[in-house]
Amino acid sequence: MARTVLHSANTRGHANHGWLNSYHTFSFAGYHNPERMHFGALRVLNDDTVAGGMGFGRHPHDNMEIISIPLAGDLEHQDNMGNKTVIRQHDVQVMSAGTGVAHSEKNHNAAQEVKFLQIWVFPNKRNVQPRYDQQTFRPEDRHNRLQQILSPSADDAGVWIHQDAWFHLGQLDAGFSTEYAFNKAGNGVYAFVLEGDVTINGQALHRRDGFGVWETDQLDIRADSHAELLLMEVPMIG
Known part of the structure; x- marks a missing residue:
């Protein structure tokens, strides 16, 4: 769970x-x-x-x-x-x-x-x-998609950092649904709603709400209005 x-x-x-x-x-x-x-x-x-x-x-x-x-x-x-x-x-x-x-x-x-x-x-x-x-980054590449903007590797999409972390941005139309699969076992994802309303794994979220999820390998995401979302996958250290 x-x-x-x-x-x-x-x-x-x-x-x-x-x-x-x-x-x-x-x-x-x-x-x-x-x-x-x-x-x-x-x-x-x-x-x-x-x-x-x-x-x-x-x-x-x-x-x-x-x-x-x-x-x-x-x-x-x-x-x-x-x-x-x-x-x-x-x-x-x-x-x-x-x-x-x-x-x-x-x-x-x-x-x-x-x-x-x-x-x-x-x-x-x-x-x-x-x-x-x-x-x-091209904003059209995050329309109803999760656009990777950060990773642990200079050879992967986006900027890179010294950590097993992946960041994604999405601009989602109302009613659009997608899934996010974790990149590394043991990581968690902190979702930050920039604009609009989304539901993640059954939790309703609104503008500037933050929601952390861990001990799972997938997120189910639904936009309840036009929404902008930042996902930050990081190791669950500490």
Whole structure:
């Protein structure tokens, strides 16, 4: 029998700093909930909105796989590896912090907000050489499909990280049903509903709800309205 955990949107941690409005699925910064420290290797899932022209000053990270997924607007990235880039909707950015990196992120535009997901995954090896990558994905390739955007292999579709993890995005029409087969035994999947309403393994979910499923090998997914969905398959460590 599959095990599950439901994190409704209105139970997330919340911090509004004026320039930054952030919702935390798991404990982060000033939000601490001992029952919501992580889901397996998935450590951070922050739903961030940054005001025009504002951003995060240069700060360090180490031994973490960091993924950014813009949902609207443009996010400017700069780091001490020499990268200065802009990531936009339909891009996915990954940074392996490894032995240590310092970076800054800010809203590239002065007149509009940028909305993005900041995701941290525990790596499966420590002190790797830091690295940076980003890719652009065709939104039409996720229409009534689960589009792979991340994997453990540079030879597979999407960006890659140092972890046995697979991420997929879907844009599903109302009434569409599909299945998701786990890539590795012992992994779990954390589903995050970006927009709309879906039912996964019998659990009704709504906008910004999170739902973790493990000790099974498949998800049954039905879109109850037009829906956008992010699936994050990770090892159930810890």
